Structures are given as C-alpha cells and as structure tokens.
Amino acid sequence: MNRKRPVNLDLMTIKQPIAAIASILHRASGVFLLAGVGFLIWMLSQSLDSRQGFEAVRTLLQEPFPKFALWVTLSAVIYHFVAGLKHLVMDMGIGETKEGVKMMSIGVLAIAAVLIVLTGVWIWA
Amino acid sequence: MGMMVRNVTNWGRSGLSDWLVQRMSAVVLAAYTVFLASVFVQHPDLTFAEWHAFFDITWVKLFTLLTVLAVVGHAWIGLWTVATDYIKPAFARFFFLIVVGITLFVYLVTTATALWG
Numbered sequence: 001m002n003r004k005r006p007v008n009l010d011l012m013t014i015k016q017p018i019a020a021i022a023s024i025l026h027r028a029s030g031v032f033l034l035a036g037v038g039f040l041i042w043m044l045s046q047s048l049d050s051r052q053g054f055e056a057v058r059t060l061l062q063e064p065f066p067k068f069a070l071w072v073t074l075s076a077v078i079y080h081f082v083a084g085l086k087h088l089v090m091d092m093g094i095g096e097t098k099e100g101v102k103m104m105s106i107g108v109l110a111i112a113a114v115l116i117v118l119t120g121v122w123i124w125a
Numbered sequence: 126m127g128m129m130v131r132n133v134t135n136w137g138r139s140g141l142s143d144w145l146v147q148r149m150s151a152v153v154l155a156a157y158t159v160f161l162a163s164v165f166v167q168h169p170d171l172t173f174a175e176w177h178a179f180f181d182i183t184w185v186k187l188f189t190l191l192t193v194l195a196v197v198g199h200a201w202i203g204l205w206t207v208a209t210d211y212i213k214p215a216f217a218r219f220f221f222l223i224v225v226g227i228t229l230f231v232y233l234v235t236t237a238t239a240l241w242g
C-alpha cells in the first residue's frame with residue numbers, strides 16, 4: 001500500500017450516501033428525544049394535575065418559543081417513528097439491497113418531511 | 126459463546142435480547158403515538174374535564190404506563206448503543222449512562238404519579 005496516499009477522514013467534506021444521512025438522523029433524533037420525551041411527560045403531568053395546570057399548559061403553548069419547541073419535539077418523534085418503521089420492514093427481509101436501502105431512505109426522508117410540515121400547519125394554523 | 130462480549134450495562138446482556146426488546150418496545154411506542162395523535166386530531170378542542178376523564182379510563186392509564194415502560198427500555202438500549210459507539214473513556218460513558226438511568230426513572234415516576242397520584 002502506498003503510505004503517502006491522500007487520506008481524507010473529514011466527515012464534513014465526505015459526501016454521505018442518503019442511507020447514512022437517514023441513519024444519523026435516526027440516531028440524532030433518538031438522542032434529542034431523551035429531552036423531548038421529558039417535555040411531553042411534563043406537559044402530561046401538568047395538564048392532568050389540575051384545571052389550573054391544564055390551562056397553564058394551554059397558555060404556554062400559545063407562546064412562540066414553546067410552540068416551536070413542541071414542533072421540534074414532535075418532528076423528532078415523527079422522524080424517529082418513520083425511520084424505525086424502515087427497520088421493521090427490513091427485518092422482514094424487504095429492501096435488503098443497496099438500491100432497496102437507498103429507495104427506502106429517500107422514502108423515510110420524504111414521508112417524515114411531509115408529516116413534519118403537516119404538524120407545523122396543525123400547530124400554527 | 127465463550128468469546129461473546131459481555132457488558133454489564135446493556136439491557137439484556139446480549140445483542141439478540143436487546144434487538145428483540147428494541148423492536149417490541151418500538152411497536153408499543155408506534156401504537157401509542159398513532160393512538161394519541163388520532164385523539165388530538167379527532168378532538169382538537171379538548172377541555173380539562175374531557176382530558177381528565179380520558180386519562181381516568183383504566184386501559185388508557187395502563188396503555189400510557191406500558192408506553193413509558195417501553196420508553197425506558199427503548200431509550201436505554203438506544204443510548205447505550207450510542208454511548209458505546211461515541212464515548213470511549215469508561216468513566217465518561219458510565220457517568221452518561223447514570224444520568225440517562227436517573228432521567229428515565231424520573232420519567233416513569235412522574236407518569237405513574239400523574240396517572241394514579
């Protein structure tokens with residue numbers, strides 16, 4: 001092997017295949033959801049605690065930043081959900097080829113994007 | 126089997142067990158997500174009385190608790206995998222997993238208290 005061959009391990013300059021992008025987003029959304037689930041459980045707890053707690057959550061979610069935080073959290077839920085379905089489909093032996101993975105990764109990104117936009121419309125409209 | 130790498134911090138002490146728990150918990154999480162989303166879509170203007178009555182139904186309480194238990198298992202396995210991949214110093218990895226464990230325990234207690242407290 002030529003020891004002086006050029007080596008590039010800078011992830012920012014390597015063009016990632018679509019499957020790699022879909023996969024790292026699955027991980028990143030999962031890590032984010034450790035906090036995101038906390039936000040959802042906190043809202044559930046407050047809203048069930050009392051009428052005042054319920055109204056406090058309702059009032060909070062009319063503010064711009066909490067609305068955005070809810071949208072980001074639900075976006076992570078949606079992406080993680082759709083990317084997880086891909087795993088379950090592949091466990092059944094479907095799409096276990098290079099082309100199959102590429103097509104399904106595009107499908108995951110597209111379906112998640114549509115659902116995330118619809119959720120944004122539902123939150124702000 | 127003799128060469129199988131054992132790690133005291135992974136959920137089922139084996140990759141196959143983790144794989145199965147991750148899929149079973151995923152199905153529970155997916156079902157609850159679709160269920161709750163359909164409630165919000167069908168009832169956009171829930172009042173406190175309706176919301177409270179909904180979570181007074183025994184099977185809704187149990188489904189919610191089951192879902193949080195699924196979150197605990199699913200998040201532990203997922204974050205154990207991520208920590209094992211990216212956090213190389215053992216001390217930092219254990220510290221991270223302790224924080225994850227405490228956080229998930231708080232989520233479980235908070236949900237159980239909200240439902241039955």
